Amino acid sequence: MNTLFDFPEFFTINIGQYVESFIKWLIHNYDFFFDAIKEGVLWFLLHARSVFMWFPWVGVIIIVFILGWKLISWKSGVTFAGLLFLIGAMGLWDEMMLTLSVVLVAVVIACLIGVPLGILIAYNSRFGAMVKPVLDAMQTMPSFVYLIPAIMLFGLGSVPAVFATVIYSTPPAIRLTSLAIKGVSKEMVEAGNAFGSTKWQILTKIELPQAFPTIMMGINQTTMMAMAMVVISSMIGAKGLGLNVLQAINRIDIGMGFEAGISIVFLAITIDRITQGIADKYKFPK
Amino acid sequence: MSAKIKVEKLTKIFGKRPKEILKRLKKNQSKEKIFKETGYTVGVKNVSFVVNEGEFFVIMGLSGSGKSTLIRCLNMLNKPSAGNIYVDGEDVVKYSPSQLREFRQKKAAMVFQNFGLFNHRTVLGNVEYGLEVRGMTQEERKIIALETIESVGLSGWENKYITELSGGMQQRVGLARALANNPDILLMDEPFSALDPLIRRDMQLELLDIQSKLKKTIVFITHDVNEAFKLGDRVAVMKDAEIVQIGEPEDILNNPSNSYIENFVRGTDRSKVLQAKHIMVKPNAMVNLKHGLKVAIKEMESNSISSVFVVDDNRKLEGIISIDSAIEAVKNKRTFREVLTQDYFTTDEETYMEELIPMAIDTKYPIAVINENRKLMGIIMRVSVLSGLIQDHSI
Numbered sequence: 050m051n052t053l054f055d056f057p058e059f060f061t062i063n064i065g066q067y068v069e070s071f072i073k074w075l076i077h078n079y080d081f082f083f084d085a086i087k088e089g090v091l092w093f094l095l096h097a098r099s100v101f102m103w104f105p106w107v108g109v110i111i112i113v114f115i116l117g118w119k120l121i122s123w124k125s126g127v128t129f130a131g132l133l134f135l136i137g138a139m140g141l142w143d144e145m146m147l148t149l150s151v152v153l154v155a156v157v158i159a160c161l162i163g164v165p166l167g168i169l170i171a172y173n174s175r176f177g178a179m180v181k182p183v184l185d186a187m188q189t190m191p192s193f194v195y196l197i198p199a200i201m202l203f204g205l206g207s208v209p210a211v212f213a214t215v216i217y218s219t220p221p222a223i224r225l226t227s228l229a230i231k232g233v234s235k236e237m238v239e240a241g242n243a244f245g246s247t248k249w250q251i252l253t254k255i256e257l258p259q260a261f262p263t264i265m266m267g268i269n270q271t272t273m274m275a276m277a278m279v280v281i282s283s284m285i286g287a288k289g290l291g292l293n294v295l296q297a298i299n300r301i302d303i304g305m306g307f308e309a310g311i312s313i314v315f316l317a318i319t320i321d322r323i324t325q326g327i328a329d330k331y332k333f334p335k
Numbered sequence: 336m337s338a339k340i341k342v343e344k345l346t347k348i349f350g351k352r353p354k355e356i357l358k359r360l361k362k363n364q365s366k367e368k369i370f371k372e373t374g375y376t377v378g379v380k381n382v383s384f385v386v387n388e389g390e391f392f393v394i395m396g397l398s399g400s401g402k403s404t405l406i407r408c409l410n411m412l413n414k415p416s417a418g419n420i421y422v423d424g425e426d427v428v429k430y431s432p433s434q435l436r437e438f439r440q441k442k443a444a445m446v447f448q449n450f451g452l453f454n455h456r457t458v459l460g461n462v463e464y465g466l467e468v469r470g471m472t473q474e475e476r477k478i479i480a481l482e483t484i485e486s487v488g489l490s491g492w493e494n495k496y497i498t499e500l501s502g503g504m505q506q507r508v509g510l511a512r513a514l515a516n517n518p519d520i521l522l523m524d525e526p527f528s529a530l531d532p533l534i535r536r537d538m539q540l541e542l543l544d545i546q547s548k549l550k551k552t553i554v555f556i557t558h559d560v561n562e563a564f565k566l567g568d569r570v571a572v573m574k575d576a577e578i579v580q581i582g583e584p585e586d587i588l589n590n591p592s593n594s595y596i597e598n599f600v601r602g603t604d605r606s607k608v609l610q611a612k613h614i615m616v617k618p619n620a621m622v623n624l625k626h627g628l629k630v631a632i633k634e635m636e637s638n639s640i641s642s643v644f645v646v647d648d649n650r651k652l653e654g655i656i657s658i659d660s661a662i663e664a665v666k667n668k669r670t671f672r673e674v675l676t677q678d679y680f681t682t683d684e685e686t687y688m689e690e691l692i693p694m695a696i697d698t699k700y701p702i703a704v705i706n707e708n709r710k711l712m713g714i715i716m717r718v719s720v721l722s723g724l725i726q727d728h729s730i
Contacts, residue, residue: 240451245439
């Protein structure tokens with residue numbers, strides 16, 4: 050009877066072991082590949098960071114105000130500028146800029162991977178059927194799990210943080226791009242063909258402009274997910290607001306935790322509204 | 336008149352392996368049977384026809400008859416399963432992708448039922464599209480596009496977005512986009528079906544205007560019989576993927592080749608299809624002015640008519656004379672010219688019967704059909720206007 054209630058021990062398959070040895074095999078044989086990625090990402094990251102850190106805080110607040118004003122309304126502009134000012138007032142300006150630089154690098158990489166993949170999926174449904182379960186896995190896997198292979202492949206620091214963030218945040222860019230391209234009116238594509246367009250002309254002159262608002266929504270989602278992941282990846286050495294949260298947890302420092310936490314929320318709201326604003330701006334009436 | 340498009344035994348089957356279905360078609364299996372047994376749809380079945388240079392060729396049929404499939408074969412948006420399409424003697428079916436692109440860019444442009452316009456572009460951007468794809472510079476294509484926009488009456492709208500325009504204006508943009516390429520052939524897939532009736536009528540007239548100026552070869556699809564007969568130089572009627580009759584509108588109207596076409600045609604308003612030239616008779620009774628009154632009286636007597644048209648040496652219409660006034664003139668010794676009356680209606684050959692009806696009711700003389708030099712081409716008896724309306728071929 051017991052065998053019906055307790056899962057039989059002799060029936061265990063050690064999948065984890067295989068995954069582990071696969072990752073080890075990767076590191077052993079493709080060291081140069083990961084080193085190259087590491088160098089490239091690091092270069093990008095350092096430059097982004099130095100630009101962000103060099104930029105005067107007043108300039109950032111003015112830019113955010115103008116973006117909010119032009120894209121949404123002057124009230125939004127004032128609100129966003131006020132939120133960022135508050136973060137600075139809590140003494141977290143540099144941390145915010147560090148977080149932003151990691152998010153920016155991760156989002157740019159995620160889009161460079163996600164948009165072309167999305168187009169490919171829209172064009173090739175068989176490829177799409179293959180990729181879809183992978184995307185599902187990438188999104189539903191607890192985000193902490195990505196930290197482990199990230200450390201193994203790239204060690205501690207900002208590069209594995211970017212790696213984990215990219216994996217976690219690429220799916221929406223892929224999904225919404227393919228959705229947008231598939232959703233382009235068949236008659237428009239047919240008209241494009243009827244006028245003798247090449248495939249590339251159809252993609253760049255008809256499909257991408259038509260898909261742009263939806264792709265922007267995907268990028269908005271990607272950015273929000275990257276924000277969330279950057280905070281988590283402070284556990285493997287990403288500097289920024291997440292690190293303050295982590296330290297607050299270790300010291301059980303409620304005040305510090307709240308300040309860093311609320312700063313993340315403010316930053317997230319600002320980024321979300323601004324990218325959403327860009328998406329809406331380029332939406333054409335259907 | 337030379338053949339511009341020559342379609343030979345064209346067949347289009349939708350599905351992955353059309354070859355097996357072609358064998359079934361050769362065994363004369365019906366479209367329904369093939370669909371039931373294999374799930375393949377036969378879109379066009381063994382169709383052959385010729386469209387002449389500068390001709391307005393209308394393909395008419397109910398929805399599902401394969402007319403849209405057929406027109407999409409002409410520019411290879413649908414790849415034919417069998418058959419040949421010769422345009423200017425070259426087989427379009429055998430074109431390579433780049434030849435085909437050039438053919439679509441320069442020779443055959445298309446206008447779509449739901450316009451197929453790009454709503455992320457302005458009117459100008461849409462009209463420029465075909466030229467842009469060809470690689471024309473921005474300045475060049477803008478000049479051509481603006482000219483074309485003007486020719487369809489949309490000047491001042493070039494910087495508006497498509498969604499800001501009404502349906503009729505949108506289709507003008509669609510037409511301009513096609514015309515901007517200066518193609519020899521215009522393929523029009525039910526271009527006016529989505530428009531409301533009043534605007535449709537305007538667009539039809541405008542298309543005829545444009546056609547009389549530009550003399551394109553037009554292949555026009557419609558499900559509307561009145562539209563087909565109004566626009567077409569020749570009309571092809573499609574049913575179940577086949578062409579069942581081709582001919583000039585009046586031929587089809589007067590001699591429908593089977594009951595399907597008869598039913599189709601029954602809905603037409605004949606007064607909008609038949610023109611003066613279709614119901615007029617040759618003016619065999621007429622008098623030359625210089626032959627004098629006595630000849631006129633004799634002519635009327637021998638033809639048992641009460642009035643006769645009077646012409647000069649070049650058959651130019653001078654007037655009409657009735658038997659009463661002719662006899663009176665002889666008695667009173669008045670000249671022929673003095674007793675001529677001008678109290679009759681004239682019309683040209685292209686006038687539609689609906690405009691002749693009020694004339695026929697108003698006058699006591701026949702209606703004279705003349706050309707631009709007032710040459711008498713024929714006469715229309717009042718009775719034939721009215722009887723032409725009620726002619727019913729189903730009896």
